[in-house]
Amino acid sequence: MAKVSNRFWFQLHGWFSLPIWLIFCFICLTGTISVVSHELTWLTNPAARALNPDDLPEKPMPELISIVEQAYPTAKVSTAMNFEDYLVNAVIFTDSDKPFAIAYVNQYTGEIQEINQGMTFINFMRSLHGWLLFPWESNYSIGYYLVCLMSFVMLGALITGLLIYKKFWRSFTQPKIRTNQGKKTVLADMHRLAGVWSIWFLLVMSVTGLWYLIQAVLWHADYSLEDHPPLVSxxxxxxxxxxxxxxxxxxxxxxxxxxxxxxxxxxxxxxxxxxxxxxxxxxxxxxxxxxxxxxxxxxxxxxxxxxxxxxxxQMTSLQTLSHIADPLHYGTIGGIWTKLIWFLFGILLTGMSITGFLMWGTRTVKAARKEDTPKEQETM
CATH class of the missing domain: 3.10.450.40 (Nuclear Transport Factor 2; Chain: A,)
Known part of the structure; x- marks a missing residue:
C-alpha cells in the first residue's frame, strides 16, 4: 500500500511541475532577472546612474519636477518616481512633440541625463514577468491570471515533493550530490537538495502569488483596495x-x-x-x-x-497585504543584500524546473522503451 501511495504522490508531483514546465521556467527566469533589474540598469545604462562625486545632498523631488518644467516649458508632468539611491529619479511628462517621455534627472546634481521615450528595461522585465506582455482590458489581463495560477503549481509541487522525500531534513544536515552514480542520480540529488533548501522561498513565492491572484479578481470586479483622494470642494x-x-x-x-x-x-x-x-x-x-x-x-x-x-x-488587512506582497516577492525588504539572496534562490528555482523536466524526460523515455520491448518480441 505504501508503494502505491508513494507512486501516486510522485506522479502528482510530476503533473504539478512538468507539463507546463516551460511556462513555469520562463516565469521563474524573468522574475529572477526582475529582482535585479535596477542593478542591471545601473550596469548597462550610464545615463541611469546617479553619480555624486562631490558628495552633494539629495534634492527634493518637487525641485526635480521644476527642473524638467524649466527645461520643457510646455511640458505637463504627470509623475515623479524615486527608485534607488544609485539610480536617477524618473520624471514622466508629455509635451507637444513627446506623447510620452521619461526624464532621467540626477537627484544630486539636478542634471537631466537622458530623455527616454520608450519602455525601460525595468518596466519591460516587470511586465514580462507579471503578465507576459498580454494586453489589459477592463481591469484584467489573461497573462496576469496565467502567471498568478502558477502559485498553485508551485505550492502543489512543494507539498507533493515533501510527501515523496519524507526525510527531507537530511539535506540540511547531510547534503550530498553523488557524481559517480550516473546522470540520473546527479539530477535527482541536485533537484532534491535545491528543493529542500528552497522550501521557505517556495512558500513566500506561493503565498504572494496567491495574493496577486486575489488582487486580480478584486481588480476585475472593480473593487478598489485604496480610497481615491477626495477632490477639492x-x-x-x-x-x-x-x-x-x-x-x-x-x-x-x-x-x-x-x-x-x-x-x-x-x-x-x-x-x-x-x-x-x-x-x-x-x-x-x-x-x-x-x-x-x-x-x-x-x-x-x-x-x-x-x-x-x-x-x-491605519491599513485594513487587504491593504496591508497589497503593500507587503511586493517587498516579499521581489526581496526588497533589506536592500541590495536581500535582493541578492532572492536572485540566488530564483536561479535555484529556475534550475529545479529544468532538472525536474530532465528527470521526467529520462523516466518517460525509459518507460516507453520497456513498453515497446514486448511488442517487438511478439512481432519477431
Whole structure:
C-alpha cells in the first residue's frame, strides 16, 4: 500500500511541475532577472546612474519636477518616481512633440541625463514577468491570471515533493550530490537538495502569488483596495475670471507631509491634473516590510489642508497585504543584500524546473522503451 501511495504522490508531483514546465521556467527566469533589474540598469545604462562625486545632498523631488518644467516649458508632468539611491529619479511628462517621455534627472546634481521615450528595461522585465506582455482590458489581463495560477503549481509541487522525500531534513544536515552514480542520480540529488533548501522561498513565492491572484479578481470586479483622494470642494476654489494660481507649491506640500510623517521619504509624486485635484505624495517610512508607497498624503493646493492620509497603522488587512506582497516577492525588504539572496534562490528555482523536466524526460523515455520491448518480441 505504501508503494502505491508513494507512486501516486510522485506522479502528482510530476503533473504539478512538468507539463507546463516551460511556462513555469520562463516565469521563474524573468522574475529572477526582475529582482535585479535596477542593478542591471545601473550596469548597462550610464545615463541611469546617479553619480555624486562631490558628495552633494539629495534634492527634493518637487525641485526635480521644476527642473524638467524649466527645461520643457510646455511640458505637463504627470509623475515623479524615486527608485534607488544609485539610480536617477524618473520624471514622466508629455509635451507637444513627446506623447510620452521619461526624464532621467540626477537627484544630486539636478542634471537631466537622458530623455527616454520608450519602455525601460525595468518596466519591460516587470511586465514580462507579471503578465507576459498580454494586453489589459477592463481591469484584467489573461497573462496576469496565467502567471498568478502558477502559485498553485508551485505550492502543489512543494507539498507533493515533501510527501515523496519524507526525510527531507537530511539535506540540511547531510547534503550530498553523488557524481559517480550516473546522470540520473546527479539530477535527482541536485533537484532534491535545491528543493529542500528552497522550501521557505517556495512558500513566500506561493503565498504572494496567491495574493496577486486575489488582487486580480478584486481588480476585475472593480473593487478598489485604496480610497481615491477626495477632490477639492468647488466652494474652496478662488472666484476669479483669470486662471487662478495655486498659492501652495509642490515643495510646500512636501513640507506639510514631513510635518505629518517626520521619517517620510518621497518615492512617488503626482501633481494636480486639474483645479479640483490635490498634490499626491507617496513614500516610505520606518516599516521595512512595507513597500515604497505605504505612506501617502494628498494636500489641498489652495489652503494646505491634508485631504487624505495613508499609513501602515491605519491599513485594513487587504491593504496591508497589497503593500507587503511586493517587498516579499521581489526581496526588497533589506536592500541590495536581500535582493541578492532572492536572485540566488530564483536561479535555484529556475534550475529545479529544468532538472525536474530532465528527470521526467529520462523516466518517460525509459518507460516507453520497456513498453515497446514486448511488442517487438511478439512481432519477431
Amino acid at each position: 468647488v466652494m474652496e476654489l478662488p472666484t476669479v475670471k483669470d486662471t487662478p494660481v495655486r498659492p501652495l507649491t509642490f515643495m510646500d506640500a512636501l513640507e506639510i507631509t514631513k510635518k505629518k510623517f517626520p521619517e517620510f521619504k518621497s518615492t512617488y509624486l503626482m501633481p494636480p491634473e486639474h483645479f479640483r485635484d490635490t498634490y499626491k505624495l507617496y513614500g516610505e517610512g520606518d516599516f521595512i516590510f512595507h513597500d515604497k508607497y505605504a505612506y501617502g498624503v494628498s494636500v489641498n493646493p489652495w489652503n494646505g489642508d491634508i485631504e487624505s492620509v495613508r499609513e501602515p497603522v
